[in-house]
Amino acid sequence: xxxxxxxxxxxxxxxxxxxxxxxxxxxxxxxxxxxxxxxxxxxxxxxxxxxxxxxxxxxxxxxxxxxxxxxxxxxxxxxxxxxxxxxxxxxxxxxxxxxxxxxxxxxxxxxxxxxxxxxxxxxxxxxxxxxxxxxxxxxxxxxxxxxxxxxxxxxxxxxxxxxxxxxxx
Amino acid sequence: xxxxxxxxxxxxxxxxxxxxxxxxxxxxxxxxxxxxxxxxxxxxxxxxxxxxxxxxxxxxxxxxxxxxxxxxxxxxxxxxxxxxxxxxxxxxxxxxxxxxxxxxxxxxxxxxxxxxxxxxxxxxxxxxxxxxxxxxxxxxxxxxxxxxxxxxxxxxxx
Amino acid sequence: xxxxxxxxxxxxxxxxxxxxxxxxxxxxxxxxxxxxxxxxxxxxxxxxxxxxxxxxxxxxxxxxxxxxxxxxxxxxxxxxxxxxxxxxxxxxxxxxxxxxxxxxxxxxxxxxxxxxxxxxxxxxxxxxxxxxxxxxxxxxxxxxxxxxxxxxxxxxxxxxxxxxxxxxxxxxxxxxxxxxxxxxxxxxxxxxxxxxxxxxxxxxxxxxxxxxxxxxxxxxxxxxxxxxxxxxxxxxxxxxxxxxxxxxxxxxxxxxxxxxxxxxxxxxxxxxxxxxxxxxxxxxxxxxxxxxxxxxxxxxxxxxxxxxxxxxxxxxxxxxxxxxxxxxxxxxxxxxxxxxxxxxxxxxxxxxxxxxxx
Numbered sequence: 001x002x003x004x005x006x007x008x009x010x011x012x013x014x015x016x017x018x019x020x021x022x023x024x025x026x027x028x029x030x031x032x033x034x035x036x037x038x039x040x041x042x043x044x045x046x047x048x049x050x051x052x053x054x055x056x057x058x059x060x061x062x063x064x065x066x067x068x069x070x071x072x073x074x075x076x077x078x079x080x081x082x083x084x085x086x087x088x089x090x091x092x093x094x095x096x097x098x099x100x101x102x103x104x105x106x107x108x109x110x111x112x113x114x115x116x117x118x119x120x121x122x123x124x125x126x127x128x129x130x131x132x133x134x135x136x137x138x139x140x141x142x143x144x145x146x147x148x149x150x151x152x153x154x155x156x157x158x159x160x161x162x163x164x165x166x167x168x169x
Numbered sequence: 170x171x172x173x174x175x176x177x178x179x180x181x182x183x184x185x186x187x188x189x190x191x192x193x194x195x196x197x198x199x200x201x202x203x204x205x206x207x208x209x210x211x212x213x214x215x216x217x218x219x220x221x222x223x224x225x226x227x228x229x230x231x232x233x234x235x236x237x238x239x240x241x242x243x244x245x246x247x248x249x250x251x252x253x254x255x256x257x258x259x260x261x262x263x264x265x266x267x268x269x270x271x272x273x274x275x276x277x278x279x280x281x282x283x284x285x286x287x288x289x290x291x292x293x294x295x296x297x298x299x300x301x302x303x304x305x306x307x308x309x310x311x312x313x314x315x316x317x318x319x320x321x322x323x324x325x326x327x
Numbered sequence: 328x329x330x331x332x333x334x335x336x337x338x339x340x341x342x343x344x345x346x347x348x349x350x351x352x353x354x355x356x357x358x359x360x361x362x363x364x365x366x367x368x369x370x371x372x373x374x375x376x377x378x379x380x381x382x383x384x385x386x387x388x389x390x391x392x393x394x395x396x397x398x399x400x401x402x403x404x405x406x407x408x409x410x411x412x413x414x415x416x417x418x419x420x421x422x423x424x425x426x427x428x429x430x431x432x433x434x435x436x437x438x439x440x441x442x443x444x445x446x447x448x449x450x451x452x453x454x455x456x457x458x459x460x461x462x463x464x465x466x467x468x469x470x471x472x473x474x475x476x477x478x479x480x481x482x483x484x485x486x487x488x489x490x491x492x493x494x495x496x497x498x499x500x501x502x503x504x505x506x507x508x509x510x511x512x513x514x515x516x517x518x519x520x521x522x523x524x525x526x527x528x529x530x531x532x533x534x535x536x537x538x539x540x541x542x543x544x545x546x547x548x549x550x551x552x553x554x555x556x557x558x559x560x561x562x563x564x565x566x567x568x569x570x571x572x573x574x575x576x577x578x579x580x581x582x583x584x585x586x587x588x589x590x591x592x593x594x595x596x597x598x599x600x601x602x603x604x605x606x607x608x609x610x611x612x613x614x615x616x617x618x619x620x621x622x623x624x625x626x627x628x629x630x631x632x633x634x635x636x637x638x639x640x641x642x643x644x645x646x647x648x649x650x651x652x653x654x655x656x657x658x659x660x661x662x663x664x665x666x667x668x669x670x671x672x673x674x675x676x677x678x679x680x681x682x683x684x685x
């Protein structure tokens with residue numbers, strides 16, 4: 001069983017890395033969106049393997065079903081040149097690569113230094129939806145209501161900005 | 170139990186892989202038995218028999234974007250509502266709090282929902298939810314047959 | 328287990344559903360429908376299927392070939408995975424993930440992406456407009472759909488569909504009251520339709536109506552089929568598809584109908600439980616449910632679940648041939664100005680109702 005989980009983990013991890021790389025290097029924006037979908041899906045798979053199924057499904061619901069659609073709509077909204085498939089160029093290739101490699105270097109260095117056995121715990125993970133619900137309504141209730149407020153502000157703001165275009169028409 | 174939960178998702182993965190295999194298998198069979206004789210006429214984009222002008226890849230209405238935006242914000246609200254609904258009338262917590270838990274959970278959620286409903290009201294009042302209604306345009310059509318003829322005809326059919 | 332049940336089921340069901348759809352349409356419009364192939368045209372769909380398999384697969388020269396090919400995979404698989412969490416009978420559950428229902432709602436919404444890719448990949452004006460319309464529609468109606476599902480979860484306190492099914496059975500340890508009013512007495516042992524969610528909590532009747540309307544829109548069925556309005560958009564996002572790829576998209580559409588109908592049966596109409604109640608010593612509910620673990624429960628369970636689902640599918644077809652198509656502005660108005668506020672209100676009301684029992 002745990003072997004299967006390890007295999008599945010490397011599968012999902014590899015998929016997310018490959019799709020991420022593809023997303024960065026493809027010139028067609030729609031292909032990038034497609035790769036991003038695979039990236040999200042495999043990340044959701046990793047969440048499931050970690051026992052966070054609620055987070056995994058939320059990832060699917062909000063990011064794949066929502067944000068990605070919004071992204072594609074946004075892309076279609078901003079097509080400037082008629083009749084060309086959506087293309088983007090990459091800018092500052094070398095600077096970006098340099099920063100990326102540097103960052104990976106720092107990360108690998110740190111990962112090798114930390115004593116992971118001390119950090120890991122063997123605590124059993126309980127069913128996540130219920131515990132999230134309980135915590136949300138008791139311990140984190142203020143945060144929860146503030147999140148609602150934040151969503152409201154986001155909605156109003158976004159509609160206002162997008163609406164400027166409709167009003168001027 | 171983490172392992173039990175993960176193996177339940179294994180079944181879902183089985184459906185995923187099985188579905189992909191089914192589609193691939195079907196496409197392969199179709200590929201083996203179907204003819205392949207393309208010509209220019211077949212390969213043009215279908216536009217009701219006209220030659221297509223330009224491509225379809227062009228700019229779209231902003232309203233689609235707003236709909237997607239509103240959808241995401243409501244979706245996030247739903248994400249919060251799902252855990253709430255599963256613990257809302259939780260027996261154990263009800264007994265621990267002497268029946269107050271359900272009331273507390275309800276009030277907290279009503280506050281949350283009302284905050285988001287305000288967003289919907291805002292969009293409604295500002296008219297973001299109104300799609301352009303197609304209005305009849307062009308010349309009025311004058312029928313040579315007087316209107317009274319129709320009503321007579323309808324009367325006779327009854 | 329359920330994989331071996333649902334994959335053939337979708338195929339066989341699609342064959343008969345398409346036949347049934349044509350016959351029902353013919354009946355409503357006072358025609359005969361398919362009559363040539365086989366007796367009463369019974370083999371018409373089989374013939375159609377064989378034809379589709381042999382048809383040439385045309386990918387337009389202007390299309391984005393990769394997107395065009397990958398879209399049917401996405402559309403079919405996302406719907407098919409939705410079936411993974413559905414139970415079949417008391418002894419045959421799908422995936423028992425404790426977040427099953429939530430997963431279903433999340434994963435099925437993935438087919439939206441498939442439609443967008445199909446529309447974009449076709450590089451056809453009809454296809455792209457159809458795709459945009461159907462995505463906007465599906466995405467909008469997901470809100471009232473999820474809200475109406477939430478009203479059921481408030482009652483069931485669980486996202487596991489098998490557990491929701493058990494709660495509506497005679498084996499349930501949850502208390503059910505007559506018509507949802509605790510003063511009228513307990514009916515948990517009666518079973519039958521008395522313990523169906525929609526009868527246990529009668530406020531779920533309007534919720535069910537909202538669910539049904541939203542599910543019609545989710546599966547792109549008339550009167551919400553503006554995305555593939557034949558008279559204006561040819562076929563919507565699948566205008567350019569032909570042969571087996573087109574068949575897959577059609578299969579996904581019919582699969583979606585089946586999925587939402589089974590889900591409706593599970594959530595509202597007592598899942599795999601028999602509608603017949605125990606009356607005194609006449610234990611109709613126990614006789615017509617079988618006993619768990621034996622073949623009787625498989626047979627009865629799948630029989631009841633599927634007959635409820637097929638009844639709902641019949642209503643879907645009936646609606647399709649009865650009502651005219653909505654306009655885009657009417658569609659959006661209905662969703663955001665009527666269904667969503669109503670579903671929110673009903674959710675709160677059912678929460679209050681459930682609270683009154685405790």
